[in-house]
Amino acid sequence: MFWALIRKDLVRRRRSPASTLVMLAFPFMMAGLIGSVSGGSGGEPEFTLKVFLLDREDGVLGGFLAGASQRRDDGNNLEIVPVGEEGFARMEKGEASAMLVIPERFSDRLLDGEDVALQLVLNPAESIKPEIARQGAEVIATYLDVLVKSAGDRLGHVRDLLDADRMPPLAVVTAITGELYGEMVRAEPILFPPVVRVVRDKEAGGKSEQANVFGYVLVMVSVMSVIFVAIRAVTDLYEDQRTGMLRRQLATPLTVSRLVAAKCVFAALFGAAVMAILLVAGAFFGWFGSGVPVGSVLLHAVAFALAAAGLITVLVALVRTEKQAGILSWVVVMAMSVLGGSMFPLELIPEAIQRFSRFTLNYWAIEGFLDLMVRGRGATAALPATALLTGVGLALLVIGQHLMKRRLREALR
Amino acid sequence: MLQVQNLTKTFGEIRAVDGVSFGVEAGRIFGLLGPNGAGKTTTIAMIAGLIPPASGSVHVDGLDLAARPADVKRRLGVVPQEIALYEDLTARENLDFWGGIYGLRGKALAARRDALLDLVGLADRAREPVRNYSGGMKRRLNLALGLVHKPTLILLDEPTVGIDPQARINLLDVVRGLARDGAAVLYTTHYLEEAENLCDELAIMDHGTIHAQGTVESLKAELGEGSVLTLQGAFSREDVAAAVERSTGLRALELDDGRALLNVPRGRAGVGAALEAIYTSGLHLTDVTVKEPNLEDLFLKLTGRELRD
Ligand SMILES: Nc1ncnc2c1ncn2[C@@H]1O[C@H](COP(=O)(O)OP(=O)(O)OP(=O)(O)O)[C@@H](O)[C@H]1O
Numbered sequence: 001m002f003w004a005l006i007r008k009d010l011v012r013r014r015r016s017p018a019s020t021l022v023m024l025a026f027p028f029m030m031a032g033l034i035g036s037v038s039g040g041s042g043g044e045p046e047f048t049l050k051v052f053l054l055d056r057e058d059g060v061l062g063g064f065l066a067g068a069s070q071r072r073d074d075g076n077n078l079e080i081v082p083v084g085e086e087g088f089a090r091m092e093k094g095e096a097s098a099m100l101v102i103p104e105r106f107s108d109r110l111l112d113g114e115d116v117a118l119q120l121v122l123n124p125a126e127s128i129k130p131e132i133a134r135q136g137a138e139v140i141a142t143y144l145d146v147l148v149k150s151a152g153d154r155l156g157h158v159r160d161l162l163d164a165d166r167m168p169p170l171a172v173v174t175a176i177t178g179e180l181y182g183e184m185v186r187a188e189p190i191l192f193p194p195v196v197r198v199v200r201d202k203e204a205g206g207k208s209e210q211a212n213v214f215g216y217v218l219v220m221v222s223v224m225s226v227i228f229v230a231i232r233a234v235t236d237l238y239e240d241q242r243t244g245m246l247r248r249q250l251a252t253p254l255t256v257s258r259l260v261a262a263k264c265v266f267a268a269l270f271g272a273a274v275m276a277i278l279l280v281a282g283a284f285f286g287w288f289g290s291g292v293p294v295g296s297v298l299l300h301a302v303a304f305a306l307a308a309a310g311l312i313t314v315l316v317a318l319v320r321t322e323k324q325a326g327i328l329s330w331v332v333v334m335a336m337s338v339l340g341g342s343m344f345p346l347e348l349i350p351e352a353i354q355r356f357s358r359f360t361l362n363y364w365a366i367e368g369f370l371d372l373m374v375r376g377r378g379a380t381a382a383l384p385a386t387a388l389l390t391g392v393g394l395a396l397l398v399i400g401q402h403l404m405k406r407r408l409r410e411a412l413r
Numbered sequence: 414m415l416q417v418q419n420l421t422k423t424f425g426e427i428r429a430v431d432g433v434s435f436g437v438e439a440g441r442i443f444g445l446l447g448p449n450g451a452g453k454t455t456t457i458a459m460i461a462g463l464i465p466p467a468s469g470s471v472h473v474d475g476l477d478l479a480a481r482p483a484d485v486k487r488r489l490g491v492v493p494q495e496i497a498l499y500e501d502l503t504a505r506e507n508l509d510f511w512g513g514i515y516g517l518r519g520k521a522l523a524a525r526r527d528a529l530l531d532l533v534g535l536a537d538r539a540r541e542p543v544r545n546y547s548g549g550m551k552r553r554l555n556l557a558l559g560l561v562h563k564p565t566l567i568l569l570d571e572p573t574v575g576i577d578p579q580a581r582i583n584l585l586d587v588v589r590g591l592a593r594d595g596a597a598v599l600y601t602t603h604y605l606e607e608a609e610n611l612c613d614e615l616a617i618m619d620h621g622t623i624h625a626q627g628t629v630e631s632l633k634a635e636l637g638e639g640s641v642l643t644l645q646g647a648f649s650r651e652d653v654a655a656a657v658e659r660s661t662g663l664r665a666l667e668l669d670d671g672r673a674l675l676n677v678p679r680g681r682a683g684v685g686a687a688l689e690a691i692y693t694s695g696l697h698l699t700d701v702t703v704k705e706p707n708l709e710d711l712f713l714k715l716t717g718r719e720l721r722d
């Protein structure tokens with residue numbers, strides 16, 4: 001009896017898949033959009049990326065990077081702070097999002113064609129900014145790599161010139177600069193790839209084992225999809241009321257409680273399924289590291305979908321019409337999404353506002369998923385968040401069911 | 414099978430149903446005949462347990478609805494006046510859903526579903542979304558959905574509204590078949606012919622109360638043996654009452670300014686004598702009809718108004 005209701009809802013979703021497809025596509029669109037935007041120009045909040053630079057070589061690259069600090073009009077600032085060996089200790093204290101270490105004799109070895117690597121220390125306490133720094137470093141590495149391969153000989157000249165004690169003849173400098181410029185223009189698409197490109201290159205090579213901005217954003221936005229799925233499911237009850245299906249169903253042995261419970265169970269199952277599909281697809285694109293604890297992720301998804309269904313049931317039962325229900329739940333979802341980290345990464349939200357984040361479902365859902373899938377904190381890392389969502393979800397469901405029962409009975413009179 | 418006692422329901426000032434009592438036996442079709450707003454749907458809603466009565470009781474199979482709603486509802490098949498279907502699902506899927514609600518599954522459900530699709534003549538369109546159906550097809554599916562679980566008491570609320578004559582004949586046949594198979598059927602309508610042809614027993618309802626109840630024959634008998642004479646013209650109620658008074662055998666069924674409904678006794682003198690009496694009374698007449706009594710006349714007699722469509 002109960003399952004007939006859930007089965008019916010599933011079949012109906014299959015019949016009218018548009019909204020479900022949007023819920024599935026939306027996070028991917030946002031991941032692509034925000035993912036590329038974070039690497040480039042502006043999001044709304046002030047975004048300052050602070051990176052320590054430990055230059056053990058004390059050469060050209062370090063000087064160049066140190067000068068790259070910029071304060072831009074659009075509020076996205078990159079702050080590169082030269083540090084000494086104490087940088088490691090300061091990183092431990094979480095003073096910057098990342099620290100780039102240029103090893104000794106880096107430029108020379110690079111120009112000599114040796115295998116060299118930039119070292120990057122990420123701040124484990126943050127999640128998206130270190131990620132951006134890492135991608136930035138990757139861009140630099142690619143840049144250098146291409147530069148050396150395409151213009152190696154001439155770069156040798158540049159080194160000679162720079163190392164020379166005397167001021168080099170202007171003509172020579174101009175000639176070399178001109179040549180280099182030409183090379184760079186030709187190489188531009190490779191040198192300044194949009195972040196998307198970097199990621200795609202990486203996927204293709206399958207080198208990266210780490211999560212990236214895309215995975216992060218996918219988690220953020222997928223959480224919204226799950227809430228939208230819940231809204232759609234629960235407001236179905238109002239549709240049933242409008243079309244007479246509710247009356248009809250209540251003339252069977254079904255009770256209002258059963259109907260509402262079935263709707264919530266459906267919302268939870270379907271929401272969890274949508275979340276799972278999104279995360280699996282994200283993993284398929286290589287947006288999450290390996291070794292994701294699948295069981296914990298699923299559990300967390302179900303807990304969250306349950307909480308979302310509960311919250312929406314309460315909200316929808318508080319108002320009188322389908323339309324009001326739509327508006328109220330939309331407003332609440334948007335507010336929760338902004339505060340809870342679905343719209344902007346939590347770290348970008350001013351601290352005064354962050355205090356409210358913990359009162360949103362999004363916050364706990366996102367933190368849990370990030371711990372499990374992006375930050376790689378292990379299978380049990382999200383348990384507190386999962387437990388909290390389950391508890392809150394069950395409480396909301398009980399309250400929501402009660403309210404909804406009253407609301408629907410009232411409507412029948 | 415169904416016992417309704419003194420059911421009452423008020424909506425604010427409106428006494429939608431006011432002290433209604435009747436019973437329906439297994440294998441019988443009981444008609445609730447009344448115009449718009451008579452209280453038919455409200456009565457059905459109370460029997461179906463959808464709205465609690467202000468007073469009165471409903472028993473099905475001896476079970477008190479108030480005490481054991483789930484047991485009672487399991488025996489009920491309700492076909493609502495307003496068509497209620499999932500339009501995005503096919504007829505099959507709609508039937509599967511309702512069957513599932515009553516715990517039907519697998520082969521039993523499939524067999525029942527196919528039988529019903531045949532019964533209401535939708536088998537060839539069963540895999541199409543209901544959205545594509547005509548109004549009449551939706552009506553028929555609306556009926557089928559109430560029958561999935563072989564209910565022993567079937568409540569049909571104006572199931573033939575908006576379907577073509579042939580489909581109506583088929584549907585009425587289906588209803589007869591249900592009764593023949595042993596179900597008790599409560600059938601509401603505002604179509605006289607339907608009530609007259611279909612129902613074993615009838616209640617005439619208006620303004621929330623039942624004005625008369627019985628078999629079609631016994632109800633017609635209330636109009637008296639003989640024919641019904643209807644007069645229309647420019648006369649007052651008093652004039653026509655005086656004319657009836659002076660005549661022999663004529664009996665007033667319903668008198669009004671400008672209209673009168675009279676009973677003409679059977680017999681040799683009968684209609685001729687009656688017409689003569691009226692004619693000589695000097696009433697200004699515009700229309701005179703003589704016919705066998707029907708329920709329309711009874712309704713007019715009982716409520717003082719016509720049963721409109
Ligand atoms: N929910 C309601 N709130 C207020 N009044 C109602 C409600 N439902 C019915 N009524 C009133 O009760 C009376 C009986 O209505 P009901 O629907 O039972 O009539 P009906 O015999 O089914 O009429 P119809 O042939 O039009 O379907 C009407 O006056 C109607 O306006």
Ligand SMILES: [Mg+2]
Pocket residue numbers: 453454455494570
């Ligand atoms: Mg009605």
